[in-house]
Amino acid sequence: xxxxxxxxxxxxxxxxxxxxxxxxxDIYKEVLLINILxxxxxxxxxxxxxxxxxxxxxxxxxxxxxxxxxxxxxxNGKTSFQINKLKNGSERTWGTYWSNIIFDNTVCYKVLGYxxxxxxxxxxxxxxxxxxxxxxxxxKYLVKQRGEENARAMIQEVINLxxxxxxxxxxEFFKSRLxx
Numbered sequence: 038x039x040x041x042x043x044x045x046x047x048x049x050x051x052x053x054x055x056x057x058x059x060x061x062x063d064i065y066k067e068v069l070l071i072n073i074l075x076x077x078x079x080x081x082x083x084x085x086x087x088x089x090x091x092x093x094x095x096x097x098x099x100x101x102x103x104x105x106x107x108x109x110x111x112x113n114g115k116t117s118f119q120i121n122k123l124k125n126g127s128e129r130t131w132g133t134y135w136s137n138i139i140f141d142n143t144v145c146y147k148v149l150g151y152x153x154x155x156x157x158x159x160x161x162x163x164x165x166x167x168x169x170x171x172x173x174x175x176x177k178y179l180v181k182q183r184g185e186e187n188a189r190a191m192i193q194e195v196i197n198l199x200x201x202x203x204x205x206x207x208x209e210f211f212k213s214r215l216x217x
Contacts, residue, residue: 041138042102044100044101046139047084047097047148048102048136048137048138049137050135051092052134053091054131055129055131061088068119069112070173072116073093080104081097081108085175086152086174087156087174088174089155089159094151095152109136116131117130146191147194150192150195150196154168154193154195154198156168176188179191
C-alpha cells in the first residue's frame, strides 16, 4: 500500500536498522550521512538529521510528496549496498521506515529539537559540546541558525535529559523507591 504523501510539506522520517541492531559504526554513519545529504539535495531540502548506532532521523521538505519513496529507496538502497561492500557481506541493513507529514509550525519546531538532540537522548553524545562537535547531528547548524540558548531550549522542551540509561526518569525512579 502506498504511503500517504502531500506536496510542499515537511516530512519527519525515522528509519531503524534491521531488528534495531547497533551496526552503524562511525564509518557506516559517514556513508549514510553522505547519502542522505546527496539525495536530499536532489529531491528536497533537508532541515535536520541525526544518525545513531541503530536508526536515523531526518526532517526534509519535499515539493513533490510522491518523491518520498524514491528518496528513501535511494538513501537506504545505496547505503545498504555500500555498507555490505565494506563488510564483505550481504545482510539486510534497514528495517521499515516511518514518515510523518508535519502540518504546523509548532510541531515542526518540536521535531527540529527532537532530531537535533537525539544523540543526547540515546547517550551517544554526553553533553551539548559533544553534540555540537558531532557530524552525525545537525545540532551545530541549529545553533548557528537560532543561537545556542534557543537550540538547547528546543531540545530540552522535547527530550528529558534527566533520563537514566534504561529509559527511567530519574525523578520518577526516586519517587517510586520512596514509596516502597
